Amino acid sequence: EAGVAQSPRYKIIEKRQSVAFWCNPISGHATLYWYQQILGQGPKLLIQFQNNGVVDDSQLPKDRFSAERLKGVDSTLKIQPAKLEDSAVYLCASSLDLPPLNYGYTFGSGTRLTVV
Amino acid sequence: GNSVTQMEGPVTLSEEAFLTINCTYTATGYPSLFWYVQYPGEGLQLLLKATKADDKGSNKGFEATYRKETTSFHLEKGSVQVSDSAVYFCALGDSNYQLIWGAGTKLIIKP
Numbered sequence: 001e002a003g004v005a006q007s008p009r010y011k012i013i014e015k016r017q018s019v020a021f022w023c024n025p026i027s028g029h030a031t032l033y034w035y036q037q038i039l040g041q042g043p044k045l046l047i048q049f050q051n052n053g054v055v056d057d058s059q060l061p062k063d064r065f066s067a068e069r070l071k072g073v074d075s076t077l078k079i080q081p082a083k084l085e086d087s088a089v090y091l092c093a094s095s096l097d098l099p100p101l102n103y104g105y106t107f108g109s110g111t112r113l114t115v116v
Numbered sequence: 117g118n119s120v121t122q123m124e125g126p127v128t129l130s131e132e133a134f135l136t137i138n139c140t141y142t143a144t145g146y147p148s149l150f151w152y153v154q155y156p157g158e159g160l161q162l163l164l165k166a167t168k169a170d171d172k173g174s175n176k177g178f179e180a181t182y183r184k185e186t187t188s189f190h191l192e193k194g195s196v197q198v199s200d201s202a203v204y205f206c207a208l209g210d211s212n213y214q215l216i217w218g219a220g221t222k223l224i225i226k227p
Binding site for chain 2: 003004006011040041042043044048091093105106107108109110
């Protein structure tokens with residue numbers, strides 16, 4: 001089966017600019033996650049969707065980050081305006097169930113964001 | 117709260133050496149425990165898991181045993197290969213079915 005697709009792979013922007021990332025989960029996976037992975041740290045969950053509804057966005061900095069999953073399939077994560085500390089890899093993951101049976105997450109390759 | 121602590125890297129070994137990457141956790145209840153691997157330029161992949169005390173997870177020659185008495189889930193492999201070079205993450209599943217991650221341990225295997 002095709003994996004979780006993310007784009008772009010790399011993005012460099014200046015602080016205060018805006019940026020958007022795209023994720024297409026595995027077909028049929030109802031649950032979609034966005035994680036932020038800062039260099040040298042483990043991933044941090046930003047937001048979790050079940051179909052097109054938000055399950056958990058408690059760690060999403062809502063003053064600058066937004067995410068949507070229209071039609072319950074692909075998703076976009078936006079940062080506006082970006083700060084230097086947003087430099088990280090943004091990972092998308094999907095799973096068939098909520099809660100995921102045996103935590104069967106599948107991760108995409110991520111988007112590496114550098115804010116200068 | 118729940119947390120995971122991993123040994124700091126990088127860990128550098130020669131090919132065919134024995135590998136141990138330490139992982140300890142703090143949690144209420146009996147969480148599931150996981151090891152994920154991230155190869156260069158790729159996404160995270162589930163390597164192995166254990167869902168209850170004394171369970172042993174294994175995959176691709178890697179093993180880890182869920183030790184409730186020492187709150188540990190150390191990753192081991194008897195003979196590493198260059199292709200095992202990657203970053204390894206220990207994680208636990210909390211009561212909300214979300215993953216709590218360690219900081220990761222970079223493993224470098226030299227031929």
